[in-house]
Amino acid sequence: KAGVTQTPRYLIKTRGQQVTLSCSPISGHRSVSWYQQTPGQGLQFLFEYFSETQRNKGNFPGRFSGRQFSNSRSEMNVSTLELGDSALYLCASSVGTDGFEKLFFGSGTQLSVL
Amino acid sequence: GENVEQHPSTLSVQEGDSAVIKCTYSDSASNYFPWYKQELGKRPQLIIDIRSNVGEKKDQRIAVTLNKTAKHFSLHITETQPEDSAVYFCADPLPLTGRRALTFGSGTRLQVQP
Numbered sequence: 499k500a501g502v503t504q505t506p507r508y509l510i511k512t513r514g515q516q517v518t519l520s521c522s523p524i525s526g527h528r529s530v531s532w533y534q535q536t537p538g539q540g541l542q543f544l545f546e547y548f549s550e551t552q553r554n555k556g557n558f559p560g561r562f563s564g565r566q567f568s569n570s571r572s573e574m575n576v577s578t579l580e581l582g583d584s585a586l587y588l589c590a591s592s593v594g595t596d597g598f599e600k601l602f603f604g605s606g607t608q609l610s611v612l
Numbered sequence: 613g614e615n616v617e618q619h620p621s622t623l624s625v626q627e628g629d630s631a632v633i634k635c636t637y638s639d640s641a642s643n644y645f646p647w648y649k650q651e652l653g654k655r656p657q658l659i660i661d662i663r664s665n666v667g668e669k670k671d672q673r674i675a676v677t678l679n680k681t682a683k684h685f686s687l688h689i690t691e692t693q694p695e696d697s698a699v700y701f702c703a704d705p706l707p708l709t710g711r712r713a714l715t716f717g718s719g720t721r722l723q724v725q726p
Contacts, residue, residue, distance in 0.1 A: 502655075529710075529712040531709075531712060531713040531714075533716075540701075540716060540717075540718045540719055541656070541701060541716040541719075542716075543706060543713055543714065543715060546706075546709055546712055546713040548710070548712060553709060553710070553712070554706065554708060554709045554713055588655065588656070590714075592712050598644050598661075598663060598711060599644075599705070599710070599711045599712050600646070600658060600661070601646070601658065601712075601713075601714060602658065603648075603655040603656045603657070604655060605654070605655045606655060
């Protein structure tokens, strides 16, 4: 099985622009969650989608949004980029086993905001 | 859980020694505790997990122990090798997410000296 795929791998934007990142989960996985990773803040939860609906959202401003499509692929969007948005954005897909979910991560999109 | 504390932040050991990383959680309802390993420039990878109905789980040179009374769980790596050098994260499912999203500890950078 192919793993979680994120595109693009690297992205350079300037302040004020917007960006869209893509995540294709492992086949059969219906849940996708997104995380922001920075050296100072570690891994922080952004939001989680299941069956095309956002189920949970972390403590991030409304500039961060996302969606999930019927094939479980997910996108996240950041509008009006700020320098502090520079980070590695990771998505994870999960599958339930005996009531517990195991999360598998993609390689991430490294976003640099200049 | 809402909060996971991880210690130490850095750990340096000699090849062949053991390494122990400890995490403390706050949500007494938490019942699943995964550990992730992230090598430099790579994705976080699930290396071991434990459910609350067991106190210890082993997989070759790694083991995880859980103390529900004290609300802490630990990762033990024996006979460390240079390829164990990485950042290790403990995690705890976020409440109300059906365990489909995680809150992470701040990470431990393990350096195994040859």
